[in-house]
Amino acid sequence: MTGAEDDKKMPLLAHLVELRARLLWSVAGFIVAFLVCFYFAQPIFDFLSAPLAKALAAHRISDQQLLRVIYTDVTEVFFTQVKVAAFGALCLSFPVIATQVWLFVAPGLYKQEKKAFLPFLVATPLMFLAGASFMFKVILPLALNFFLSYQHAGGDGELAVQLEAKVGEYIGFIMKMVFAFGFCFELPVLLTLLAKVGLVTSDGLKRKRRYAIVIVFIAAAVVTPPDVFSQVSLAVPLLLLYEVSIWLARMVEKDRAKLAQDSDSDDDTGQEVTPA
Template identity: 60%
Template sequence: MPLLEHLIELRKRLMISAVAFIAAFILCYFYAHEIYAFLERPLADILATHGTNRRMIYTAPTEAFFTFLQVAAFAAAFICFPVWAGQLWAFIAPGLYRQEKRAFAPFMVATPVLFLAGAATVYFLVLPMALRFFLSFESFGTGGGELPIQLEAKVGEYLSLVMKLIFAFGVAYQLPVLLTLLARVGIISSADLKAKRRYAIVGVFIVAAVLTPPDIASQLSLAVPMLILYEVSILSCRWVERGRREEEEAKPEDPVEETDFNAE
């Protein structure tokens, strides 16, 4: 297609994605309280073991309103991710050969699955451990005039922490997809990944220390899965390399043009 038709097609895909997000945002806003209650459940369960009359607060008049807007936008983006991926695929698929479509299709499926796996790791494992670590610094005072130190979490700050962790783990879990794609186009190989394994281990622990709360349990909960995914990436790269070799071997050789030396 000429450039103008490509731009028209791109505008169409972007408009469909935008309409899907707006519709999902409106729907999610009506259920923003329920979604936020689901996100705050790990904190509520832990606070229930630290006494009664625990609460969350907001200190600016608009903080709660904008927090629920953020909740709706976050949930809408979560819901619309398959739609966005489908529109991206619909835009690039016509320009791919059949074997290229077969090669990229598994990555379109693996990306949301791995992101959901990262989000589930945060919600069921990392967040409860991190909250227990932070709540360990509470003190309820003594009789000698010491004032109690008690957590009163702000709704906006808590949501920011949850969204940051979910996004960080979701992106980190895309490691096999990224490395396998790089192997598919020939930028890296499984041998390169094996040779750089020791550097990858150091890099993974540095990333885990930056992205997660400061307790060692939260850091290990990101570092260990990423190391496992790194090993999975090596196996995936081997599979991609084997498939590429088979494709190259299956290509027919270019016919050699015979020359008639007896022609006058």
């Protein structure tokens, strides 16, 4: 089966065999990536915990305060390393998984459909990486510095307030924020794809802007930790991406109108003129 344009059909059993092969390749890629990431779990953890270490050093309330994270369960560190390895494996194996999905779906598409969907397939991991990087490099340091500013040394009958972060909770917080920003940064890709297939329009997106603002803040409240800072830090970029999506939808509509105009002009020039 070389493509939908060849009008060839595969039996259901052949599709199931093909799907099984693609799933096996995807699982194998994830397992190999997991083993590699588990071997390097400590360096990966050091990378993820670097913003916390920097923030703790900047907000140290006494010379005796140690730059550390703690654990209160004997299995917590081990399962945290497993979680870190799975997180890294998912990131490393995504190109393999996406390639297998494309190889399974592409033979059923026409050439025009392949050209239309391939840019979205490429843009999806790039936008996820942009969202994760924005969170890790910009939002996370701001958030940690904000929350650590509530520490104080105490004294004169006052209790000291000091952060004792648990290793499992910190990694869980990082992973939740990475996935939240990564998936939410897919908004322009999703809306542009919907505009390309004609399900949404730029005018419709502009008319629904007020509803989009409410939905964005609700989504930010659901996927981020329960604090206003994290929710606003995700909602504001999402609103900017929504405006970018309107512009991209308008560009898609202009391209569609141009193609329709060129097609009409070709039809007009191809008609024979019958003499009176």
